[in-house]
Amino acid sequence: MASMFELLMELPLFRGVSRSRMAEIVGTAKFHFLKFPVGETIIRAGDDSSHLTFVISGSVRATTANDSGRFAVSQTLEAPAVIAPDFLFGRVTRYPATVTALTDCSILKISKADYVRILYSDEVFMFNYLNTLSVNAQKALDGILSLTSGGIDERIAFWIACLTQPGSKDISMSCRTRDLCNLFSVPRNVFEAATAEMERRGLIRYTPRCIDIIDRKAMLSLLDRQSESHEDQP
Helix, strand or coil: CHHHHHHHHCCCCCCCCCHHHHHHHHHHCCEEEEEECCCCEEECCCCECCEEEEEEECEEEEEEECCCCCCEEEEEEECCEEECHHHCCCCCCECCCEEEECCCEEEEEEEHHHHHHHHHHCHHHHHHHHHHHHHHHHHHHHHHHHHHHCCHHHHHHHHHHHHCCCCCEEEEEECCHHHHHHHHCCCHHHHHHHHHHHHHCCCEEEECCEEEECCHHHHHHHHHHHHHHHHCCC
């Protein structure tokens, strides 16, 4: 049972909690543990986000796509990780991505009602969740600034910031070059010159149908730079 406490305390929204406090939570809240084999669907895009869902062992692949399926962003989440915590509350409480098991994996689910009680029971839980929401909201703000005056690299970084989670790996943006040029409102030669420069800098790998993100942290630092440049302006 001690190993289970240690595992739970490594989950992003439970970090910083004492073992004794974690024991109390396990004793009062309903934790649902599920196992999924490789390739099985865990969540479908549009499913009701009625539970907080954690990956506690193994890894999953999450894909967010538009209605036509012509634009999609995929990412790998490895344990310990939480899936789309932003969508537990708010106007839209549906999962934005389809999530499948990339390896045999274990999933922990906590109902929204139980998680609300956990949040009220200890300020550490509350701060962890608020920090998660704040980080995501701030990255979106930086991205909006990049859409107004930033380059292609900053605009791509905006989509990555909005559609992937911290700690995600093997990120890919699947879309035809023609559609991406329309999305970013730039000529093809300008777009391809920008992606070639990003490849040279080690940020991406580019093909006419896919952009693979090599370094998520480096991509998002472009948004930080854009935000700082705005702060320097009168």
